[in-house]
Amino acid sequence: MSNQESFEQLNDLNNMRYDVLREIGNIGAGNATTALSQLINSRVDMTVPKVDLLNFQELADVVGSAEDIVVGILFNLSGDIQGMMMFMMEYTAAHHLVNCLTGKEKENMEAFTEFDLSALKEIGNIISGAYLSALSTLINLNIKESIPYMSVDMAGAVLSVPAIAFGELGDKALLIQSEFNQTDKSVSGFFILIPTEESYGKIMSSLGVQVI
Amino acid sequence: MADLKICCSPDAITTLGLGSCVGIVLYDPIEKIAGLAHVMLPDSTQIVCNENIAKFADTAIDRLLQIMIENGASKNRMIAKIAGGAQMFAFSSENPMLCIGKRNVEASKNKLEELGIRIVAEDTGDSYGRTIEFYPETGELLIKAVGKEKKII
Numbered sequence: 001m002s003n004q005e006s007f008e009q010l011n012d013l014n015n016m017r018y019d020v021l022r023e024i025g026n027i028g029a030g031n032a033t034t035a036l037s038q039l040i041n042s043r044v045d046m047t048v049p050k051v052d053l054l055n056f057q058e059l060a061d062v063v064g065s066a067e068d069i070v071v072g073i074l075f076n077l078s079g080d081i082q083g084m085m086m087f088m089m090e091y092t093a094a095h096h097l098v099n100c101l102t103g104k105e106k107e108n109m110e111a112f113t114e115f116d117l118s119a120l121k122e123i124g125n126i127i128s129g130a131y132l133s134a135l136s137t138l139i140n141l142n143i144k145e146s147i148p149y150m151s152v153d154m155a156g157a158v159l160s161v162p163a164i165a166f167g168e169l170g171d172k173a174l175l176i177q178s179e180f181n182q183t184d185k186s187v188s189g190f191f192i193l194i195p196t197e198e199s200y201g202k203i204m205s206s207l208g209v210q211v212i
Numbered sequence: 213m214a215d216l217k218i219c220c221s222p223d224a225i226t227t228l229g230l231g232s233c234v235g236i237v238l239y240d241p242i243e244k245i246a247g248l249a250h251v252m253l254p255d256s257t258q259i260v261c262n263e264n265i266a267k268f269a270d271t272a273i274d275r276l277l278q279i280m281i282e283n284g285a286s287k288n289r290m291i292a293k294i295a296g297g298a299q300m301f302a303f304s305s306e307n308p309m310l311c312i313g314k315r316n317v318e319a320s321k322n323k324l325e326e327l328g329i330r331i332v333a334e335d336t337g338d339s340y341g342r343t344i345e346f347y348p349e350t351g352e353l354l355i356k357a358v359g360k361e362k363k364i365i
Contacts, residue, residue, distance in 0.1 A: 056215075057214070066228035074301050149303060154228070154341040154343065156228050157229045157232075157298065157341020160213065160229070160252070168259055171263075171264045
């Protein structure tokens with residue numbers, strides 16, 4: 001059976017693999033949420049992670065509309081696991097987070113300064129690092145992350161980058177999506193883990209799940 | 213993403229949030245038929261899983277042209293407008309996978325040249341996403357981007 005078919009076995013929603021992927025999202029995002037909570041010194045909750053195998057046409061709808069403005073922070077993964085990791089927030093949520101950190105008024109919606117953007121990048125770096133180190137410990141494989149790359153633009157445009165990476169392999173994108181919320185819902189965001197098919201197989205087998 | 217459609221006046225056709233992908237409009241100004249393809253990758257011959265023809269610049273343009281001719285458009289009158297192909301993240305490395313926007317634009321241009329279809333306007337490259345709308349009635353391509361004035365090419 002080809003790799004593509006093993007990837008697409010995920011179409012079966014009752015599959016145990018979903019639970020494994022969901023648990024990965026849970027552990028990674030749990031760690032990242034704790035890091036964020038300490039960073040902004042406030043309580044942060046997370047939702048149960050969602051795992052989806054999506055067509056490209058559906059991908060941008062993950063966040064709402066393809067035209068919604070988001071802040072995306074992207075990392076290339078190398079080492080034993082290859083692929084991409086993206087941390088994405090809606091524009092207003094990113095503002096709240098920056099305001100929280102820099103001590104500005106919460107409702108301040110002025111355009112981001114260089115300093116704000118740099119701070120956001122670093123937040124992305126810290127919490128994605130927490131996510132990946134938890135994942136790395138869990139599967140006992142080495143994951144190296146690149147420096148953070150950031151883009152503030154339409155969701156469809158930002159998501160086109162990981163979508164294209166998937167496009168080289170097949171016609172669907174595997175999304176492990178974890179969402180977190182500050183208690184009053186003003187800071188929320190998504191983690192999207194995008195392993196290559198080969199790495200997906202490695203993650204599965206390291207957790208004792210057979211990929212045919 | 214990875215899709216293609218045609219439309220006739222007075223309707224308009226749009227694709228939202230083009231990033232590194234390229235939007236290719238083919239247009240027959242006499243019949244007022246337009247086609248739009250949203251391609252993700254430059255070359256179907258370099259990829260193993262290449263059944264989805266709307267995903268690649270080379271195969272998507274071929275198919276779009278074919279569908280338009282079936283619907284009464286003439287290849288001789290056909291002109292093209294292209295947009296997109298941005299580099300969304302400022303990657304520092306030279307990894308060709310990361311400069312995909314540029315490669316998509318080049319591949320689209322090469323394919324159109326090969327078919328003898330003239331590109332009358334383009335808005336490509338740079339580092340921002342675009343939403344595009346094409347109006348077959350007037351032949352105008354409207355481009356919207358975050359924090360920028362609307363532009364018609």
